[in-house]
Amino acid sequence: xxxxxxxxxxxxxxxxxxxxxxxxxxxxxxxxxxxxxxxxxxxxxxxxxxxxxxxxxxxxxxxxxxxxxxxxxxxxxxx
Amino acid sequence: xxxxxxxxxxxxxxxxxxxxxxxxxxxxxxxxxxxxxxxxxxxxxxxxxxxxxxxxxxxxxxxxxxxxxxxxxxxxxxxxxxxxxxxxxxxxxxxxxxxxxxxxxxxxxxxxxxxxxxxxxxxxxxxxxxxxxxxxxxxxxxxxxxxxxxxxxxxxxxxxxxxxxxxxxxxxxxxxxxxxxxxxxxxxxxxxxxxxxxxxxxxxxxxxxxxxxxxxxxxxxxxxxxxxxxxxxxxxxxxxxxxxxxxxxxxxxxxxxxxxxxxxxxxxxxxxxxxxxxxxxxxxxxxxxxxxxxxxxxxxxxxxxxxxxxxxxxxxxxxxxxxxxxxxxxxxxxxxxxxxxxxxxxxxxxxxxxxxxxxxxxxxxxxxxxxxxxxxxxxxxxxxxxxxxxxxxxxxxxxxxxxxxxxx
Numbered sequence: 001x002x003x004x005x006x007x008x009x010x011x012x013x014x015x016x017x018x019x020x021x022x023x024x025x026x027x028x029x030x031x032x033x034x035x036x037x038x039x040x041x042x043x044x045x046x047x048x049x050x051x052x053x054x055x056x057x058x059x060x061x062x063x064x065x066x067x068x069x070x071x072x073x074x075x076x077x078x079x
Numbered sequence: 080x081x082x083x084x085x086x087x088x089x090x091x092x093x094x095x096x097x098x099x100x101x102x103x104x105x106x107x108x109x110x111x112x113x114x115x116x117x118x119x120x121x122x123x124x125x126x127x128x129x130x131x132x133x134x135x136x137x138x139x140x141x142x143x144x145x146x147x148x149x150x151x152x153x154x155x156x157x158x159x160x161x162x163x164x165x166x167x168x169x170x171x172x173x174x175x176x177x178x179x180x181x182x183x184x185x186x187x188x189x190x191x192x193x194x195x196x197x198x199x200x201x202x203x204x205x206x207x208x209x210x211x212x213x214x215x216x217x218x219x220x221x222x223x224x225x226x227x228x229x230x231x232x233x234x235x236x237x238x239x240x241x242x243x244x245x246x247x248x249x250x251x252x253x254x255x256x257x258x259x260x261x262x263x264x265x266x267x268x269x270x271x272x273x274x275x276x277x278x279x280x281x282x283x284x285x286x287x288x289x290x291x292x293x294x295x296x297x298x299x300x301x302x303x304x305x306x307x308x309x310x311x312x313x314x315x316x317x318x319x320x321x322x323x324x325x326x327x328x329x330x331x332x333x334x335x336x337x338x339x340x341x342x343x344x345x346x347x348x349x350x351x352x353x354x355x356x357x358x359x360x361x362x363x364x365x366x367x368x369x370x371x372x373x374x375x376x377x378x379x380x381x382x383x384x385x386x387x388x389x390x391x392x393x394x395x396x397x398x399x400x401x402x403x404x405x406x407x408x409x410x411x412x413x414x415x416x417x418x419x420x421x422x423x424x425x426x427x428x429x430x431x432x433x434x435x436x437x438x439x440x441x442x443x444x445x446x447x448x449x450x451x452x453x454x455x456x457x458x459x460x461x462x463x464x465x466x467x468x469x470x471x472x473x474x475x476x477x478x479x480x481x482x483x484x485x486x487x
Contacts (some may be wrong), residue, residue: 019144040148043210 001053001079003027006072009052010045017044027069035068055079082257086487087333088325089167089318090427091159091267095311095414098135099162103414103424104431108460110440112295112413114309121275127287129294130273131311131415148211149224150189151271151312156221157228159314160265164229167318169263172328176232180261181225182252183316184238184245184268186419186474189216191274221269225316233261239419241474242384244268245315246422246482250339252319262324267316267423278310284349286386298416299443300383300409301390301451308384311415315423317430334430337467337485338369344477351389355396357479362400362469365481371467373401376483378438378468380429383409384416391450393471398453406463407455408432409441422472426482429470433486438463 001009011025018041024034031037037045046057049071055078057065065071092099095113096106106113113131122128137154138146146154160183164170192215199207214220219237226235234255238248245268252266281287288307290297298309325332342364344357351358366373379397383390390409397405410428417424428439437460444457467485472478 017144017147019142040210047206 003072003076006053006075007068010049010068010071013045013048013052017041017048025068027067027072029068030066031068049075053079084322085253085256085319085336086322086325087317087336087430088320088330089163089169090333090430091162091166091316092314092424092427093133093135093155093158094313094315094424095131095134098140100427107410107413107428107439108437110413110442110458110460112442113311114294114297114415116291116294125275125278125282126289127278127282128291129288129297129309131309132273133312148215150192150215150220152185152189152269153215153221153224155271155314156183156269156316157224159267159269159316160225160229163265163316163318167320168330169318174263176230178233178262179229179231180233180236180255180264181222181229181231182236182238182248182255182264182266183222183225184248184419185218185221185270186241186244187270187272187277188218189220190272190277192216194274194276225265229265231265240478241476242416242418242421243472243474243478243480244419244422245424246426246470246472246480247341247478249317249319249336249423249426249482250341250480253336253339256319256321262321264319265316266319267314268420269314270418270420271312272418273310273312281310288385296443298385298412300381300385300412300441301448301455302444303446303448305385305387305390307386308411309415311417313414313417313424314420315427317423317426332487334433334484335487336482337371338365338367338483340364340368340481342479344479346477349475351392351473352477355392357477358393358396358471358473359400361479361481362396362471365469365483366401369467369483369485371483371485374404375467376401376469377405378432378463378465379405379407380425380432380468380470381407381409382471382473384411389473391448394450394453401469403453405453405469406438406461407441407453408439410439412442412444422470422480425472426470426484429468429484433465433468433484436462436464
């Protein structure tokens with residue numbers, strides 16, 4: 001799966017869970033500062049991403065995923 | 080020391096009769112029933128297959144993402160509160176948030192969230208349980224959300240007294256303003272538990288009507304053929320305001336909340352006191368608190384849920400507490416029983432009855448019980464000048480609340 005494919009998969013999840021406009025989702029965007037994803041919604045994003053991409057994202061890893069790009073890199077490395 | 084007058088300056092509701100106060104009131108005056116057959120698949124297994132469901136689903140009002148983190152009872156409380164807030168004209172009034180409080184509750188709370196998340200827990204495991212579960216099911220959720228939406232910083236209070244909740248929340252609002260803790264209180268009730276488990280629970284108590292073939296005729300307070308209440312869902316919210324505060328900003332005033340009476344039976348966890356002793360005391364206290372003559376109360380919006388025992392006990396209590404002169408309404412004949420929202424919605428009906436000089440009809444009163452020895456506006460609304468009116472609400476646990484509203 002390419003980084004672009006992972007990004008667009010995350011964009012779908014972010015739209016469903018937090019109402020984020022998919023056009024706003026890019027690797028440089030911060031989940032909290034740019035996309036307004038709060039901590040509870042982030043939990044939903046992580047669980048949905050695990051399911052969608054077939055990876056495990058432990059809780060202690062989530063705090064390191066500040067940007068969409070961080071999440072894409074983590075998912076790319078795991079899958 | 081003189082205590083401040085408290086008036087009602089805003090109303091909001093979403094009910095089985097309409098998505099707002101105006102449509103609900105129009106339907107009430109027209110004598111329309113909001114009860115219908117439950118067509119959901121799960122209803123097939125139940126002995127009770129009717130309910131009064133919301134006329135306007137919250138998804139038509141609030142956006143999808145917001146609804147994901149709201150229990151239905153929270154969503155409709157927000158909708159009703161926003162209406163009441165707009166109706167009161169407080170949005171751009173410069174009200175100090177530290178002078179705004181919320182008093183709002185629910186009889187049962189976020190039960191449908193609890194049950195839905197338990198289904199997820201059983202089917203998919205704990206990791207799939209929504210992180211929104213706790214704020215969705217916590218009993219203070221609806222009040223907290225309303226406080227958040229309106230920016231209320233003088234305290235958010237969550238009443239829980241079963242079917243007296245909405246009325247008791249309004250009574251608490253009166254106390255808050257009288258004691259000087261706030262100038263404005265957004266008060267009311269909410270309930271949304273049309274789900275097989277609560278229905279099965281009430282049905283097992285034999286408290287609900289099983290007139291499944293005639294949904295619109297199932298809620299029939301004081302009629303000989305009544306066989307239990309019909310579950311309804313919805314929310315009602317009023318804006319209570321210190322009278323001089325309302326006057327200073329030129330607010331439109333619906334009515335005065337003149338008094339409240341609250342008692343508890345200490346008798347039985349679900350049965351009302353056999354002589355209605357607690358109800359009598361609550362009504363008498365409300366009249367005394369309002370400092371009016373009991374003969375001034377010419378209209379009562381009764382609790383009257385359509386149960387065989389409760390309906391008649393209330394008649395006896397009213398006769399003892401205020402006499403044989405008031406004209407009664409049982410608007411639950413149209414809305415069903417909104418449990419924790421009932422006392423709030425019926426307060427709104429009481430307030431509008433005063434404003435419009437009209438007693439709303441009690442439908443389905445085809446064959447009145449011999450015990451009905453007070454006058455009722457059966458089938459059709461009736462014109463009546465109403466200087467003062469009473470709203471009763473009683474709840475499992477032995478809660479009795481009576482509110483007196485007067486014309487301004």
